[in-house]
Amino acid sequence: MEKFKVTFYPDNKTIEVEKGKTILSAAISAGVYINSSCGGEGVCGRCKVILKKGTVLSQPTGRLSLEERRHNIYLACLATIQSDLEVEIPEESRLIFEKLSPEELGLRLKGLYAEVEEVESSMSILENVFIHSPLATKLYLELPPPDLNDKISDLERLYREIRKRHQIPIMQTGLANIRRLGEVLRSSNWKVTVTLGKRNGTVEVVLIEPGNTSKRNYGFAFDIGTTTIYGQLIDLNTKRILSTKVTYNKQAVFGPDVITRIIYAQEEDGLEKLHHAVVDVMNEMIQECIREHSIDLNDVSCVLCAGNTTMIHLLLKIDPSYIRREPYVPTANFVPTIRAAEAGIKINPRGLLSCIPGVSSYVGGDTVAGVLSCGIEREKDLSLLIDIGTNGEVVLGNRDFLISCAASAGPAFEGSGVSCGMRASSGAIQKVKVNPLNYEVKFSTIGDTKPKGICGSGYIDIIAEMLKAKIIDKAGKIILKDHFRIRDSDYGKEFVIAFGNSTLSGQDIIINESDIENIKRAKAAIFAGVSILIRHMGFDFEDIKKIFIAGGFGNYLDIENAKLIGLLPDLENTRYIFVGNSSLAGARQVLLSYEAMKKAGELASKITYFELSVEPSYMEEYMAALFFPHTDSLRFPNIKI
């Protein structure tokens, strides 16, 4: 097979690839990231590249204007390599791998969840709902050396010493540890630190180290989302959060939602690639965190993951295909605690990895973690948890019952699949006001930088403001005419939020009718899921006393506006409680408390999954919600636009 050299700018990375491969696949191999939210199928039109030199063949596509084609712009996923190439990746096509400082994250979570705010920004100790008993504990032991009167074996001696401190009837130790035991005990002068890991109901002596390392015991909590991954480094002794990182899930290159990824996993090496994509992200996060805090990798003894069922399957490289097929059964909801190394996660080689159990194929451990951290199962009053993410999980219940569903919302609220969308991070427009008289736009961005794009809360504000200013009608069509902010585009009319001269990239930041449609769909899916659950259980919206809102929003979400566009039920603001990333909070609780771990297991068996796709009225509810705020105005009696 003929091979060609492809060089990517501005990265200046070159790779040799076979003729006929797409530019996108060459970029992936070269480690150069190009946006592609449709998974390289020529649909999203986000992977535009400029061909500087060389020849490509490309399928026809409506995603490029004549003008763009004239300027040698191609979609990287459709253009196949026919010669040596030089390719430039414009700013808007670059997938930027961000590392947020803990300060920034702390700031972002501010206001979302009182307890977190305190904890995250001041780095103090977590709430004490559950007894402190982390997944892995370290114990410093000074063993009495054996003598003629005390001749029990080294291992029994070790167990005896451990049992003096803790009531642990059954303990396990791996052969590797036993082989080293005699030598370690003696060379350390009988002073060792053992790491005890909780593994599936028993306790394992995970590690035996000479001397006292018990002060250095760290773990990671991860929230593995379809679109976004959060990771947190935690001092397991003090419960302190040392660092939090967030980035897009690199699997997005293979498809925007779980279904496309499950399908991709069926392809040759598909599962392998998906698995590596997520493991790479996690390892990079771990590396970054321990470097910042000068922590030895060997002192990281465990990892706790919350993720939806598909994400956990992919992390553990379990074939996810049965999730998608009727009757939608996953391979496992409860995955036993394993060695992190088995999944390719690089911490202490004998360190543990545990996943929060899931409910069903479409309601996973991330939701269980969310329920855990909000404490719905302790509530007397009827409560609702809405996780505004790609899968849009909804949980309804109280201490008597819990029922959940997944309303596939798509990634719009996470800033994906919309033309100027971005995650809630530095530069994202998050708060917007539009003057209804002259249509002047005022906004604020995260970090108060120049605007780079629009995040979920920004979109909610923009649409609400456009409705109030009558720039769009309630169907989401732009009705304002003859104004310099209104233009025609390939995706219907568009409204300019910020002109290029004031933005970070120099490009205009806009919202078009297709974006509005996307957000409308996302909010309709979530609202329909919420109303079906409520109605199915025989309740009214009015009966819900507490609504926990979770999701990767910035440090700002305007509840009024979220109600105005029909995303959230029309109930008093006092009933709403922000919990930010409740999955990450839950993962952290489970990492730090075996009691929480057991609770998570109970919840996973207790939560009833409600399958929306077989519910005939779901489509009906969804269609009715495709309007601002809703087709049925009686559902939003207090909303006046």
Added chain:
Amino acid sequence: MSLSSLEIYKLLPKTNCRQCGFPTCLAFAMQLAKKAVSIDKCPFLSEEAKKTLEESSLPPIRLITIGKEDAKLEIGNETVLFRHEEKFYHPTGIGVILEDDLPDSEIIKIIKKIKGLEFERIGQKLKLDLIAIRNRSSSLDGFLKVIDLVVKETSSFSLVFMSQKIDFLKKALELYSGLKPLIYKATKDNYLELTQLAKSYGIVLVVSAENLDELSLLTKELNKMGFFEIVLEPQADSVSSLLWNLTQIRRLALKRRERSLGYPTLVVLEDTDKDLEILFASTYLIKYAGILLINTSEPEDILGILTLRQNIYTDPQKPLQIEPKLYPVGTANQNSPVLVTTNFSLTYYTVLGEVEASKIPSYILSVDTEGMSVLTAWAAEKFTASSIVTAMEKANLKEKVSHRSLIIPGYVALMSGELEERSGWQVIVGPKEASGIPSFLKNL
């Protein structure tokens, strides 16, 4: 009222033991509420809970069966007031009244006519269900003779015996009770004897009264005699009162669980103006009659009323579909682009609207996805490379156009590789949203 999922859940052990096969007690309760599973599946149910659940699962309107085997008519067991709430389950039985004082030749003519009234519409055979022999002659011989004629001519209809004379009905039943006819009618004056009669033969009795109070009292009396095989005939002094009474019976049975009115209903149409008779029959058919007895056997009348019945008793939860085939838009020719979509009518018409708006003559290939929209059908594996190829072959697409390329919805871009392989055609990924079609077609 039947119990809600949550009410049932509260009666269950709440241990989530999974012995019933469902992951949680609540999941089991949800299936019980839908009556999709039997309560026996739960081994730990208390006697008390079991009793409550069994009582709540009794149908509010009794299912009544008239006639035997091949001519069996089932009515009743309805669960809703409005068809959109769920569906109407047991189509109104429609029968023609045969007067026993007509000459034999006339009667045979009518029977032959009725037998010939079979229509096929959208894959369903439509026909009448009942023949009612009405004793207008006041003679027993005349009554029995006509029954005999009917029985000899046809066995594909359930029968109704209508006479005011109990003796006549008794005689007729001695001969024909095996056909399980419907007996018309018990009133407050004759119910004791008629009920004994119906009970002894195990057949269904029409109970008739001037108002709902009397009707309710009568059925309670019959129930006391251990008889439940009842069809109600509410009488009324005007067409609107009859509509009101039929509505009341349905509402009281469903919403107030009034057991004494929990039976299907019957209306005998007056022989007046032919057109009005059909219009009133249509009215009662839509508003809750279980059986309609009419005086016409004209094919146009029967075709109309049977078609209406088919419409009203269609399951409203099945999606609106269009015929899956190749649709030319504008002056499509062999060079026109081909857009593939599903046969969910909403999807199709949305695509059609945009293609028309583009003013570019095109073909739309509607694939049979059982009325599902693009994403639903794709997720359910109804809209796949192979179903598209099947549609292409069925439409003989390669003869219709000279090019070899297909435009598929952006949402199913993932199938393009497989589709190219299977069809040998070039696959172009179109926009995700129909609104993108005009600009897409223009830039193609």
Added chain:
Amino acid sequence: MIKEYLENWTGLVNTVKIGATPQEGGTRRKTITVGGEKTLAFLFKEGHLPNKPVIAYEIWDIKPIDWPEELTNYYSDVWSDPLDWAEKVANVYKADLLCVRLMGIHPEINRDIDYELNFIKNLLKRVNLPLIIVGCGDDEKDNTVLPLCSQITKNERCLIGEVTQDNYKILTAAVLADGHNIIAQSPIDINIAKQLNILISDMGLSFDRIVINPTVGALGYGLEYTYSIMERLRLAALNQDKVISSPFICFVGQESWRAKEAKARQDEFYSWGKESRRGPLWEMITAVSLVLAGADILVMRHPKAIEKIKEYIELMFKNNF
């Protein structure tokens, strides 16, 4: 004693008035009021039904295409001049209401716009019944011609249509300015029906000037979809959903006479019976079904069918009005 089950409806259907008499600034002989229902069709014991459903005769501005023989028998003598047609239904058939379809403006026929406007002007002079004016269905042409019709019939309080979700602004603005009512058409879709009403009222046209065309399927051709959509909308109105409390207009004739069962001759389908009765019956059964679902205005074609439906309505209302 059985206690009757009465629903406690708290809402009611909006009342829409069509036509303006000289006292009201128009030139119509009378006005027609529809809507106002406080319960479902004919359930008089439960709530007031102040207005009977009305029937509008459908006439065209040109000789119709595709009308079957059964209809030709009644109208062919007046098809050379639509004004004669209008007079015939007004004077001979005693129509209460007239529905004029401007098919002539369709791009395929493309009658001169002035000709059409003259027709409307003369129609106002020759016939003094309240008017419904509907376009040809081509958005572009309707948007050009209907606003002009609205202008020249100003103050006559016509019912003009139709607007759809994708094309409602131009005609709504005209109707708003000229004091007419509007027909909001939705494609057998409860959500779009509601949404369109909201969009129209957001432009300033009050709800009591909107009549909904839910789009009709004839008997055997999707009747049940329309039936249930109308029933649901009506239930919503009775439950106080103000945005959807509009009366319904149903184009019964247009749809019924497209059905094969209405048109086909007996020599083609012997077992279907005589077309002279089958055709009108098809239109009648469709009409009755829709009246039961809440129809307020029926636009029909066959004079005998219309007569029968009127009789039916009278009988249903007997002693109750």
